[in-house]
Structure formats: C-alpha cells, structure tokens
Amino acid sequence: MIENTNEIINYIMENKIFDDFMILNGFSKTQLEEYKKEFKQLKSFKINENVFNTKQTISENLLKFIRLTTEFFFTLTFKAMKICENDGNVNKDNNNLGTPARLSKMYVPKSLYDNSEPLSGRWCYPPKVSVFDNSENLKDPVTVTVSINAMCSHHLFRFGNEEFNENSKAIISYVPNKKIIGLSKIGRIVNFISKRGWLQEELTNTIGETIKNLLNTDDIYVTLINMQHGCATFRGHEDTNFYTTTEYTSGKYKDNEFKKLILQTLK
Secondary structure: OOOOHHHHHHHHHOOHHHHHHHHHOOOOHHHHHHHHHHHHHOOOOOOOOOHHHHOOOOOHHHHHHHHHHHHHHHHHHHHHOOOOOOOOOOOOOOOOOOHHHHHHHHHOOOOOOOOOOOOHHHOOOOOOOOEEEOOOOOOOOEEEEEOOEEEEOOOOOEEEEOOOOOOOEEEEEEOOOOEEEOHHHHHHHHHHHHOOEEOHHHHHHHHHHHHHHHHOOOOEEEEEEEEEEHHHHOOOOOOOOOOEEEEEEEHHHHOHHHHHHHHHOOO
C-alpha cells in the first residue's frame, strides 16, 4: 500500500493538467477551487457504506467532481498499462465517453438519484420506504425471493444470482411484529444495499440487520443461495460451477424446523 496517498492526490490536483481537464469538462476556475476544498473535507468511507449513512452529505456538483477526478485517474492508469489512448476501442466516441469515463460512471454515478450502476449504492440517496402499522395483528411469515447484483470488494467483479437458474436466488422472510412493509420495497432495499463492494457474508448480514431494524422484529431470515462470483468464474481457477450460499437467521428462524417449513413453501 502506498503511504500518504492523500498527499499524492492533493499534489496531482494542484497540477495544471488536472485543472485543464476539469475546466474542459464544465467547471469554472472558481468552482474548481470550491470543489477541491469540499473534496478534501469529505472523509473516506468503506466500500460497503453509503455516504449519507456516514453522516456526511454531498451535492450533485461534488459528485460530478468526484466522478471526473476518478476518470482523470483512470486515464493515468490506462497510460501506466500502456493502453494506446487513440485505440478506437477505448477512446471517446460519439457520446464523448471513453473507457475511463465509462468506468468512472460505474463506480461514481451521474446522479445522487441513480442506483443503476455497480457501486452507485455508495453515493445515491437511500430509497424512500414506507412501513405500516400491523393493524391486523398479522403473525404469519412473509417471504419473498429477489435478485442480487453486488460487487465483490476484493476484485470489483459482479456476484449475484445466476440468470435462468431457479436454484440461484435470494430469500428474505420475516414474521411481522408491530410493522409491515410493501413486498416490492424489500427488493428496493436489497438493491440499494447490494450496489456497493461486499463480501457475500457481510452483505447477507447487512440485509438481515437492516430489515430487522426497519420492521422492529426479531424474526428475520435471509439467505443468498448459489450466488455466482465473477472473481471465481472469470479469473483465478475459472470454475463456472462455483457457487456460494450464505445465511442470516434471528429469532424464530434459528429453529431449523421453522426455517424448513418456510423454505418448503417456496418449492
């Protein structure tokens, strides 16, 4: 690990080449100095955290500054890898985007409302999710299956359910206490959390703890079944039959018989 990376980044940001790049992409000199200052004030946060959950806030313009800064450093990275900048496969196209820009948008989205990119869950606003009083005193388990699209924090490869494989899925189940939630909102929460860098075990636990706290119930079950990891299928030992299953259980779901009954309803 390179020491004093912040000092290196700050040094490069004071270079005229960096300023010219940012001005070319729409910042005035006054704006540039303003967002350099805000960038330095923004504290680093974990790859599996959301910036707003760290009690920090950013503006759309600061997000743009961060995305363009990322593009600038990706451009330097391509030069370090001896990738020709005039290569038609990676240089700018009719949309004025080259591969460094496309990569930076994957990791820093274009908007604080955009949760469609692989790491946009680090930056976007949390979804608005309403919960309701359990006025009917419902006690039967509520179970949904959802898709998972997450990023491995070690290699920044996708992991998630395998398309067209009915045995590859995420299951979330809870027993209502005082609150209930719309079924589609569970998928929205999972998608928001997943769009960050994760180990599968940590993602499973975080989904479980988030829904547990939101619904104020001790009875939560989350399992990510047969997730396929790009870092194992596309590189390394390149095993397309490599799958990983993880579980989070609390309350009644720690009883294997109770959990078995829930899983049987899905068959």
